[in-house]
Structure formats: structure tokens, C-alpha cells
Amino acid sequence: MRLVFGLVLIAGLGLAGFAVYMAQNYIGAYENALQQERAKVVAAIPTQQIYVTNRAIAYGEVILPEDIQLAPWPNEILPEGYFDEANPAAIEGQDPRVAMRQMEKFEALVAVKLSEPGGDAGLTSRLKRGQRAYAIKVDVASGVSGFLRPGDRVDVYWTGRIPGNDPNLPKGDVTKLIETGVGLIAIDQMSEAESNAATIARTVTVAASPQQVAALAQAQKTGQLSLSLMASNDDTVAEAIEVDQMSLLGLEQSAPDDAPKRALQTCTRIERRGVERTEIPIPCTN
Numbered sequence: 001m002r003l004v005f006g007l008v009l010i011a012g013l014g015l016a017g018f019a020v021y022m023a024q025n026y027i028g029a030y031e032n033a034l035q036q037e038r039a040k041v042v043a044a045i046p047t048q049q050i051y052v053t054n055r056a057i058a059y060g061e062v063i064l065p066e067d068i069q070l071a072p073w074p075n076e077i078l079p080e081g082y083f084d085e086a087n088p089a090a091i092e093g094q095d096p097r098v099a100m101r102q103m104e105k106f107e108a109l110v111a112v113k114l115s116e117p118g119g120d121a122g123l124t125s126r127l128k129r130g131q132r133a134y135a136i137k138v139d140v141a142s143g144v145s146g147f148l149r150p151g152d153r154v155d156v157y158w159t160g161r162i163p164g165n166d167p168n169l170p171k172g173d174v175t176k177l178i179e180t181g182v183g184l185i186a187i188d189q190m191s192e193a194e195s196n197a198a199t200i201a202r203t204v205t206v207a208a209s210p211q212q213v214a215a216l217a218q219a220q221k222t223g224q225l226s227l228s229l230m231a232s233n234d235d236t237v238a239e240a241i242e243v244d245q246m247s248l249l250g251l252e253q254s255a256p257d258d259a260p261k262r263a264l265q266t267c268t269r270i271e272r273r274g275v276e277r278t279e280i281p282i283p284c285t286n
Helices: 002-044 210-222
Strands: 047-053 068-074 132-137 153-161 173-187 203-208 224-229 242-244 267-273 276-282
Touching: 132 210, 132 224, 153 210, 173 210, 203 210, 210 224
Parallel strands: none
Antiparallel strands: 047 068, 132 203, 153 173, 153 224, 173 203, 173 242, 267 276
16 A cells, blocks of 8 residues: 555656646747747847937936937837937037927937037026026116127116105115126027127016025116126126215215204393383394
């Protein structure tokens, strides 16, 4: 009985080992066939190395060489305006391009999604860290007769009347330099300085810090702002300037008379009527 049980056990182990062996052969053959089919598909579809993103890129971001890589792309569905080794999207030492649209990881780089080298994606890409865009209303006079262009720098003057009756404050309208060397990033809705013709603008947009924006907003609400165009190579810093009507006409404000006013001298005549004594004012003779 034990002999029969041992023979059955040995036969079962042999059949199990044979089954495992057959399964391994079947799986190996399947994997080999799958790899061969994949190789045939790759060989049947010609590809070309083009540049794709290796991370998600937001609108307005600068495209750097480390943000892109070459990847195979089927020739039949190559996107229009792609970049490859002969026409790279980013070159060391060249002005970088800027993303004109949001792009996901491994998305193909094409010309319509990128700016030209050194270009930008609008106002947001022209603002430095900590800067804000702020619009100032102008006319033909305050806007330098339409000769302002994006990229210019201007001084901003405020003209208004200071409230209050303090004799130490300027009288009448006052003009004061409130900001100097402010950069223009747009004229009306134009952010490119391509046209050389003078254009009468209604607004100019400047790049300024939040503190400067608050000062410009307060000044624009309480008075009139005027712009003064600076030279492109001017690196001087304007001093504090304030002009009122008195200083404009060369007049000096008279100092208040601090001497006490002399009391008026009065003379009286005393009249007695019984016990009643009366003082009557009369003109002084001396």
C-alpha cells in the first residue's frame, strides 16, 4: 500500500514539473513572438527625431535647452513647423524662445506654440518679479504728442491742488515729480514697438512695483498726470522736483508778522454825579 502511494506521489510530481516546463516554454514563445511583432511594427513605420517637451510648460515661460529633448515621431504624422536637430528650438547662447501656449509633457514643439528667439508672450512675460502692470490715462499733451513707444522710460509728474489752509503748504496748483524712470510696456493695446509713426494714445501701461502702483492710482484720482520722455541712454536719477505758482513766478511768500500788535490808546474823562462815578471816553490829545 505504501509502495502504491509512493508511486502515485512520484507520478504527480513528475506531471506537475512537466506542466510548469510546458507553461514556461509557452510563455517564452509568446513573449518572443510579441517582441518580433513589435520590431516589425517599428520597422514598418519610419520615424524622425524631433524636439518634444520633457515637462509641462505654462504660457509665457522661457524655453531652455534642459526643458526639451529629441524623441522619435512617425514621419506620416509629423506636425507642421516642428523642430529637429537641423533646426533646434533652443540653442545655448541664443536668445530664448517663449511659450505662446500651455504645453503638456512630451508634446511636440512647433513654431506656432513658440515665439521667435528673444520674443515674448505679451505683457506677463515683460513683467519682472515683483512688478505689476498699471494703465495711465493720457492725451496728446500728457502723452508726449504720441511719440511714446513700448520699451521707453518716462518721468511721471502730478499736477493738482493741495487741500488745507496751512500757511506752510504751497498755494494754488502744484506740480511734483512723483516717479522717475518708469518703463512703458504697452501703448493702448499695442505691446510691440514696430511702427515709427506717431500715434495719439488714450492709455499707456507701465511696469511698476505695488507701492508705485498705489502712488500712481492715488495721483491719477486726485490730479492730472503728465509724462516726460527720457533718453534711451539716460541713466541719471532725477532729484525731487516741486513747483507751485509762487516759485514759478519767482515770488517769495511773506513771513507772518510775529510782533504783537500795539494796543490802541484810549483816553477817558471822569464825571461825578453825587456818589456815582462815570468814565467817558474822549479823543486823546497827545
